[in-house]
């Protein structure tokens with residue numbers, strides 16, 4: 001196995017190393033290793049950018065689910081697990097609800113459309129994340145989310161009002177809760193004045209409501225506790241060493257894609273193709289070496305993305321590396337290259 005030294009040219013070490021992916025650290029263990037305790041599967045659904053992935057990452061204390069400041073960072077169903085004493089919580093992170101028009105506009109995979117419904121079929125309970133920070137959308141639940149909840153009315157559901165750190169006045173939260181629950185929680189009317197003429201804007205069958213900031217962690221432990229209390233006795237579906245059902249390839253590619261979404265404007269990052277070219281775990285050194293290439297639609301865009309003197313690409317690379325260290329809890333050596341299809345190469 002070739003090692004990489006700091007000054008080594010990126011092209012030479014890529015040529016030296018075998019182009020394959022080895023030693024998946026997240027692969028399922030044998031069934032006999034699985035513990036018996038309590039287990040709960042939780043589908044996390046909501047509008048795009050409401051903070052679903054950020055919330056899951058905060059609860060499990062690992063950046064397994066890719067998150068960014070742009071909509072549609074999550075493009076497929078991803079499982080992320082955590083363990084609280086004898087309980088395994090399996091989160092199903094879903095893409096934000098997406099219309100046919102958005103799918104075309106952002107060049108999104110068609111599989112996204114069915115992911116939320118698929119997650120509901122695998123879940124014991126559903127958590128709806130709602131963004132309280134945007135005044136244009138905060139007063140009602142997304143209509144597709146309500147439709148989805150109505151299709152699984154027998155499944156316990158809870159509401160998570162997120163981004164409360166962005167609210168100037170917390171007084172509006174009670175009105176918000178009333179609107180989003182149609183004035184009912186766990187079958188009980190919320191005390192206080194009601195407006196009988198008010199149009200229904202939410203879902204009447206939530207069993208609980210949480211007000212949180214997924215970003216800074218406020219209120220997040222209450223959700224974890226609620227889920228532990230709702231878990232049922234059963235065999236763990238994953239071993240306690242597993243944090244996700246994704247392969248390292250998928251985790252790394254999604255982390256890179258999310259970072260390009262964070263750093264680049266408008267629709268530019270949605271048109272990039274991210275590919276893991278090389279991955280290797282060196283167990284005795286607790287180290288991961290990986291190389292990722294990003295295909296740009298044109299040379300002009302490639303230079304724009306790279307930034308003056310490659311500065312932006314360096315920033316992206318360093319930020320991805322920090323996220324991957326958080327995911328794998330190992331030293332990460334990352335190479336990140338931009339290229340135009342069958343053409344030019346820019347290395348960070």
Ligand SMILES: Nc1nc2c(ncn2[C@@H]2O[C@H](COP(=O)(O)OP(=O)(O)OP(=O)(O)O)[C@@H](O)[C@H]2O)c(=O)[nH]1
Pocket residue numbers: 046047048049050051052053054055066067068069070071072073074075094095096097162163164165166212213214215216
């Ligand atoms: N201020 C604040 N920002 C938050 C909070 N939670 C999430 N965010 C930010 O909201 C943005 C979207 O977060 P994501 O976790 O990617 O949202 P998502 O719902 O998974 O997004 P999609 O992939 O589009 O479905 C990111 O920039 C987060 O940092 C919060 O509690 N407070």
